[in-house]
Amino acid sequence: MKKLVWHIAMVLALSGCFSLKSPYERFIMNMNTTVSYDETIDEQASHSRFIRKEYLVRIEEENGTDKYHYKKASIAGGYCFYHFVVNRKTRKVIGWGFDENLGRPNKCGNSG
Numbered sequence: 001m002k003k004l005v006w007h008i009a010m011v012l013a014l015s016g017c018f019s020l021k022s023p024y025e026r027f028i029m030n031m032n033t034t035v036s037y038d039e040t041i042d043e044q045a046s047h048s049r050f051i052r053k054e055y056l057v058r059i060e061e062e063n064g065t066d067k068y069h070y071k072k073a074s075i076a077g078g079y080c081f082y083h084f085v086v087n088r089k090t091r092k093v094i095g096w097g098f099d100e101n102l103g104r105p106n107k108c109g110n111s112g
Contacts, residue, residue: 024109
């Protein structure tokens with residue numbers, strides 16, 4: 001019986017159905033991946049689930065960059081607040097962060 005359970009766990013792990021990372025850790029990985037694409041904010045908006053105009057709250061100008069602030073509903077209740085940093089000249093996404101003053105970052109792991 002123990003062998004069967006072990007085999008099932010291995011199959012699930014290899015198929016991606018079973019993850020050792022928390023939803024919060026997966027959120028951070030996804031955000032880092034979004035920045036690593038080296039695309040403009042407009043290119044990202046066409047396929048990213050995090051850069052959508054319905055989540056956009058405001059754009060803040062800051063020393064040659066723009067911060068695009070987003071608010072996304074969390075399945076667990078409340079909201080996930082985050083931003084992307086965009087180079088104003090190239091429009092490329094160059095960074096991201098949490099808007100911690102607006103909410104708890106751990107809510108972001110439960111975004112729907």
